[in-house]
Amino acid sequence: MGIMFQLLWFLFLLTFFFIYPYFGQRTQLAFVLRYIEKRLAILKQVRDEVRDRTISTIKTYIEGGKDSSSIEKELDNLMEFFYIAPESMDPSGIVYKLEHILEIGDSRFEESVARMAPRADVHRVKTLTNLVEVARALNLIYRVVRHYYLLGRRTANYFLALQIQIQLPMIMELAESYRQASYAFLKGLPIGDGIGVLSAARFVRESKKISETEIAKDTWLDVVEFEGRKVFVVRPIGPGGTVGRPGEAVRKLVYEMDTNPDLIITIDAALKLEGEETGKIAEGVGVAIGGPGIDKFKIETLAKEKGVPLYAIVIYQSIIEAITPMRENILKSADTVVNRVKELIRDKVPSNGTAIVAGIGNTIGVGL
Amino acid sequence: MQENVKGFGQEGALARARIVQFNPITQLKCKSCSAIHTRPHKDGDYIFNSVEEKCPNCGGTSHLIIGIYVEDQKQPKPK
Numbered sequence: 082m083g084i085m086f087q088l089l090w091f092l093f094l095l096t097f098f099f100i101y102p103y104f105g106q107r108t109q110l111a112f113v114l115r116y117i118e119k120r121l122a123i124l125k126q127v128r129d130e131v132r133d134r135t136i137s138t139i140k141t142y143i144e145g146g147k148d149s150s151s152i153e154k155e156l157d158n159l160m161e162f163f164y165i166a167p168e169s170m171d172p173s174g175i176v177y178k179l180e181h182i183l184e185i186g187d188s189r190f191e192e193s194v195a196r197m198a199p200r201a202d203v204h205r206v207k208t209l210t211n212l213v214e215v216a217r218a219l220n221l222i223y224r225v226v227r228h229y230y231l232l233g234r235r236t237a238n239y240f241l242a243l244q245i246q247i248q249l250p251m252i253m254e255l256a257e258s259y260r261q262a263s264y265a266f267l268k269g270l271p272i273g274d275g276i277g278v279l280s281a282a283r284f285v286r287e288s289k290k291i292s293e294t295e296i297a298k299d300t301w302l303d304v305v306e307f308e309g310r311k312v313f314v315v316r317p318i319g320p321g322g323t324v325g326r327p328g329e330a331v332r333k334l335v336y337e338m339d340t341n342p343d344l345i346i347t348i349d350a351a352l353k354l355e356g357e358e359t360g361k362i363a364e365g366v367g368v369a370i371g372g373p374g375i376d377k378f379k380i381e382t383l384a385k386e387k388g389v390p391l392y393a394i395v396i397y398q399s400i401i402e403a404i405t406p407m408r409e410n411i412l413k414s415a416d417t418v419v420n421r422v423k424e425l426i427r428d429k430v431p432s433n434g435t436a437i438v439a440g441i442g443n444t445i446g447v448g449l
Numbered sequence: 450m451q452e453n454v455k456g457f458g459q460e461g462a463l464a465r466a467r468i469v470q471f472n473p474i475t476q477l478k479c480k481s482c483s484a485i486h487t488r489p490h491k492d493g494d495y496i497f498n499s500v501e502e503k504c505p506n507c508g509g510t511s512h513l514i515i516g517i518y519v520e521d522q523k524q525p526k527p528k
């Protein structure tokens with residue numbers, strides 16, 4: 082009896098030893114796929130929710146009696162819209178090619194939205210365009226996650242599925258922030274990213290204004306006098322959702338308007354590290370502009386050529402806080418930022434000198 | 450695919466994802482006495498817009514919007 086049992090036990094162990102590598106990974110794969118599946122369902126719901134919200138918002142701006150099925154079709158087209166990055170094999174001049182492509186894309190979005198919502202004013206069109214871009218981003222996230230999920234399932238490849246599982250917590254956080262961002266763009270509320278613009282605007286309001294003009298597309302220039310110094314303040318035109326063209330504006334100031342700045346200051350929101358407090362302000366050197374890098378490149382190039390010092394002031398916040406309605410802590414930091422800008426100008430610019438201040442970010446909900 | 454994705458206990462997770470409710474607040478500064486007060490955000494409010502509203506402090510009627518914000522709140526944990 083004992084020997085019989087031992088033999089059976091031995092056979093069991095032997096079989097287990099040989100099937101385990103296959104069986105174990107299969108089980109793990111099943112668990113991972115189920116994990117992804119649950120979140121994929123949420124991603125789909127979030128995407129559809131934002132899509133519906135976008136459609137119902139746009140519908141409030143259509144002319145009476147017009148049917149809305151064409152809007153849904155047009156929106157679905159825009160949600161699948163793609164950009165092809167310029168070829169980088171010969172990278173010389175690639176920044177301007179990228180700029181060109183992005184500008185075409187931007188105007189395509191704006192034109193479509195303006196056509197869909199003929200009763201919306203200029204600012205509203207920009208804000209609605211932001212909303213459509215949020216819907217597009219969520220669609221892209223959903224499609225990519227679904228791709229890896231289905232690929233992992235079809236090929237029964239644990240490692241393919243694992244790759245997406247590792248990144249899913251961050252992806253879900255991003256999707257959630259886009260969902261909340263859609264709320265801000267729907268209502269036209271200022272978002273955390275707008276703090277740079279808001280600070281620049283406050284600086285203008287606290288100084289003596291000399292002149293003002295639209296210097297580049299969606300970009301406003303105020304020339305102010307601050308304690309004997311001439312300060313050129315560049316920021317996007319609100320309250321519609323736009324980031325303007327700060328790089329182009331500064332380039333025009335320096336090359337076409339022959340400004341000889343002693344200092345260029347950029348103010349922008351920056352991503353905080355985990356555990357850091359929201360609304361913390363830090364100062365550094367360089368150009369604080371996010372995004373595809375065109376504006377950053379232009380300012381860096383001219384600063385190098387003209388030997389202008391580049392200073393940056395950033396306001397720390399999380400990715401969620403940057404694209405959702407502005408938190409109290411971030412709003413409160415604006416006054417401190419203005420003081421830091423003033424100190425920097427007093428410190429680095431001679432009393433009859435010139436400085437450029439650029440407020441960077443999305444100006445939604447912040448007027449001129 | 451659609452069938453597989455549906456109904457996998459998503460209700461719990463979604464309910465958690467939905468608790469964030471924004472109550473945006475508009476901060477106004479009276480143009481005559483410079484008093485600052487707040488009220489719930491209304492559609493069409495934006496920063497640096499002038500609005501006609503009665504000042505509870507001096508009775509003046511013109512205000513400048515100087516801030517729009519939401520109170521800091523706990524973010525739901527990432528799923």
Ligand SMILES: [Zn+2]
Pocket residue numbers: 479480481482483484504505506507508509
């Ligand atoms: Zn008053």
